[in-house]
Amino acid sequence: MAQFRAGSPYRILLSYLRASLRARLTDRWDLAVGTLSIALHHALGIAFLTLVFRHLPHLDGWTYPEVLLVFGAFQIVSSLFYFFFSWTLWFSSLYLVERRLDFLLIRPAPTLLLVIAEGSGQSLPEFPGALFGVAICSTALRLMHYPLSFGTVTVYALLLLAGTAVLGGLFTLMALSGFWFRARRSPAEPLMSAIEFAQYPQQIYVHWLRLVFTFVFPLAFVSFWPTSWLLGRSSALVPLGSIVWASVLWVAVVFVWRRGIARYESAGS
Amino acid sequence: MIADGTQATRRLVLLICLHLRRSACYRANVILDLLGALLTVVVLCLFWSAVFRSQTAIAGLDLSYMLRYVLLVRLILTATSPSGVAREIADRVRDGSLLVELVRPHGLLSSIVAQCVSSCLWRMVWIAPPLVIALAILSGPSLALCRLPAFLVALLIAGTYNIGVEVLLSLSAFWLKRNEGVLHARGFLDALLSGALVPLALFPESFQHVLAWMPFRGMIDVPIGVLLGDFPHLALLHPAAWGLLVWIVCSLLHRKALHRFDALGG
Numbered sequence: 001m002a003q004f005r006a007g008s009p010y011r012i013l014l015s016y017l018r019a020s021l022r023a024r025l026t027d028r029w030d031l032a033v034g035t036l037s038i039a040l041h042h043a044l045g046i047a048f049l050t051l052v053f054r055h056l057p058h059l060d061g062w063t064y065p066e067v068l069l070v071f072g073a074f075q076i077v078s079s080l081f082y083f084f085f086s087w088t089l090w091f092s093s094l095y096l097v098e099r100r101l102d103f104l105l106i107r108p109a110p111t112l113l114l115v116i117a118e119g120s121g122q123s124l125p126e127f128p129g130a131l132f133g134v135a136i137c138s139t140a141l142r143l144m145h146y147p148l149s150f151g152t153v154t155v156y157a158l159l160l161l162a163g164t165a166v167l168g169g170l171f172t173l174m175a176l177s178g179f180w181f182r183a184r185r186s187p188a189e190p191l192m193s194a195i196e197f198a199q200y201p202q203q204i205y206v207h208w209l210r211l212v213f214t215f216v217f218p219l220a221f222v223s224f225w226p227t228s229w230l231l232g233r234s235s236a237l238v239p240l241g242s243i244v245w246a247s248v249l250w251v252a253v254v255f256v257w258r259r260g261i262a263r264y265e266s267a268g269s
Numbered sequence: 270m271i272a273d274g275t276q277a278t279r280r281l282v283l284l285i286c287l288h289l290r291r292s293a294c295y296r297a298n299v300i301l302d303l304l305g306a307l308l309t310v311v312v313l314c315l316f317w318s319a320v321f322r323s324q325t326a327i328a329g330l331d332l333s334y335m336l337r338y339v340l341l342v343r344l345i346l347t348a349t350s351p352s353g354v355a356r357e358i359a360d361r362v363r364d365g366s367l368l369v370e371l372v373r374p375h376g377l378l379s380s381i382v383a384q385c386v387s388s389c390l391w392r393m394v395w396i397a398p399p400l401v402i403a404l405a406i407l408s409g410p411s412l413a414l415c416r417l418p419a420f421l422v423a424l425l426i427a428g429t430y431n432i433g434v435e436v437l438l439s440l441s442a443f444w445l446k447r448n449e450g451v452l453h454a455r456g457f458l459d460a461l462l463s464g465a466l467v468p469l470a471l472f473p474e475s476f477q478h479v480l481a482w483m484p485f486r487g488m489i490d491v492p493i494g495v496l497l498g499d500f501p502h503l504a505l506l507h508p509a510a511w512g513l514l515v516w517i518v519c520s521l522l523h524r525k526a527l528h529r530f531d532a533l534g535g
Contacts, residue, residue, distance in 0.1 A: 029447060037453040044460055051471045052320060055327040060319050190304035196312045204319030 012109040013117055020121020034125025042075055042132045045199070060203040065143035066231060067201060072136030073160055073223035074199040079129030080164040081171075081195075086126065087119025088171040089186050092178030102266050112257050152230065155239065159226035162242035166221050167195070169249025176253070179260030198222040218245045280375045284383030285390070292391040299395045306343060306396050313339045328470045333407065334497070335468075340404045341493045342465050347396045349428035349488065350459075351385035351435050355452055359442035367530065378523055381439050385432040416495065419502050423492035426508050430487055433515035440519065443526040464490035484511035 025031065049071060053064040062070075087094075095101040095115065104114045141148065174188040198219040202210045213220040221242045228234035292298075314336055321332035330338075358381060361367040370380050438455065442448045460466050462485035469480055469490050480486055487508020494500035 030449070033447070033449040033453065036450055040453055040457040044457060044466060047461055048466050051467045052327075054473075055471060056320060056323060058323060060322060189301045190308070193305040193308040196309065200312075200316055200319075205315055209315075 013113050016114055017117040017120060020118050021124060024121050024124040031125055035128045038125060038129040039132060042129065045071060046136065060201065062201045062203065065140045069137055069140035070201055070223050070227045071199055072133050072140055073227050075133030075136060076130045077160050077163040077167065077222050078195060079126050079133055081167045082126040083123050084116055084120055085168040085171055086123045087115055088175035088188050091175040092182060092186050096178050096182055099266050101264065156226060156230050159229065159239055159242050162246045163222040163226060165246035166218050166242065166249060169246060169253055172253045173249065173256060176256045176260050179264060195219065198224065221245055281379050281383055284375060284379060285387045288384055288387035289391055292387065302392065303395050306347065307399065310339055310343050330468060330470060337404060337407055338468060338493060340400050341496065342489055344397060344400045345424065345427065345489055345492055346465065347392045348389055348424055349431050351388040351432060354381060354384045354388060354435050355438035355448065358439035359448045362442040362530065363446055377527065378436065381436050382432060385435050389428060416498060420492060420496040423495045423505055426505060426512055427488050427492055430484065430508060430512035430515060433512060433519055436519045437515060440522045440526045443529045459485060459488060463488040484508065487511055
């Protein structure tokens with residue numbers, strides 16, 4: 001009889017992610033169509049901005065390449081968000097109501113990370129959206145003749161990853177409310193439309209809304225503040241704001257997750 | 270023949286009521302769909318307000334026109350665009366469960382049309398009122414109520430065309446099996462070329478001449494133009510002709526589609 005060798009929890013997690021991705025890749029047609037739909041979605045956004053800026057020199061002081069850069073950064077962050085965190089939409093119905101969480105709780109790896117790994121596999125078609133976003137950002141920077149350095153690009157990439165963590169933390173917290181308020185549809189669903197506020201420069205919104213998106217519901221840290229920092233339009237403290245928000249949200253996620261798991265009960269499966 | 274027609278109409282109405290009752294079971298969906306629709310409208314209104322801070326007019330359009338345009342686009346899409354029917358039919362063709370629908374006395378075409386109509390009616394009940402109120406506040410006395418009947422006719426024509434295309438895409442599943450790519454392409458073309466994204470007046474002039482012949486403008490651009498007085502009532506003939514053509518193709522393909530269908534038992 002072959003002897004079972006237990007690996008570290010994170011090796012198990014990696015294997016889980018690989019298996020989930022492989023399962024998704026079995027249907028290549030579906031993956032291709034998913035990628036096509038994301039490409040068309042991006043193309044619509046670009047067409048919208050291009051058609052508007054044919055008649056406009058700037059939008060509240062933001063030129064077309066600058067607005068395109070904000071849009072491209074938003075596409076990178078939102079694609080990564082949907083890749084890693086679209087499970088927040090079906091967490092309540094699949095994991096709590098249908099008890100899929102039972103299978104994951106008995107596995108020797110952190111359960112929340114297993115949920116993220118499983119969800120990532122399902123959302124594989126979202127990942128190419130991040131590459132389209134990179135292409136949009138590159139085009140925008142070329143149009144601006146912006147002088148890039150390795151350090152600037154690295155910090156910008158980290159800020160966008162922090163933006164993904166901010167968005168992921170927000171929606172994970174909302175999904176975890178399912179431990180207390182069980183329902184088929186996630187309370188995060190209508191707020192998925194609210195993410196659209198992040199794809200344009202925040203200057204276009206009224207003052208109180210800008211404060212809300214910076215200090216209450218930090219959508220401004222998704223793409224606007226990182227891009228403002230890159231273009232030298234904001235304070236050098238912006239990276240600190242992204243890191244603070246991401247840290248606060250994920251500490252809250254760990255706290256709420258532990259409380260939620262402690263009260264989770266199942267009739268077995 | 271008249272009795273057959275009356276019976277078919279009665280069955281269709283019963284099917285629509287059945288689908289409406291099914292939609293009413295999912296009350297949370299109402300709030301979620303309403304919030305989603307309103308948030309999109311708010312974002313666009315704020316965007317256009319910022320655009321017109323930089324410039325008082327664009328291609329002859331001002332802020333007041335654009336805000337009404339955004340509200341009308343959402344209203345028209347709610348009233349005339351069924352959601353998800355073609356995808357559902359494709360799934361049922363693939364797994365063979367469409368067989369259950371085919372043995373029923375009302376026929377496949379009636380079933381698809383009933384689903385489409387009920388989808389539009391259900392969303393109209395919840396999403397239309399706040400949009401209409403906002404529109405009334407924005408327009409005030411400048412909205413000529415005498416153009417309302419023509420607008421309603423334009424909506425009917427747009428709805429007929431959209432439902433015809435949805436039926437056509439549903440029937441395409443009998444040949445393509447997987448029609449998601451076609452559905453996504455259709456969504457992209459509809460959004461870009463109908464005026465749902467931006468008014469067609471913002472497109473390059475040469476492109477506008479091409480768009481004038483295509484069926485897409487009948488979905489958004491013509492109904493809004495009729496209501497706001499940009500187009501005469503005769504402009505409705507063009508989308509009506511396209512709608513008729515789509516339904517002729519649907520009726521021709523319908524029988525061929527049923528001959529192609531196969532399923533393993535029920």
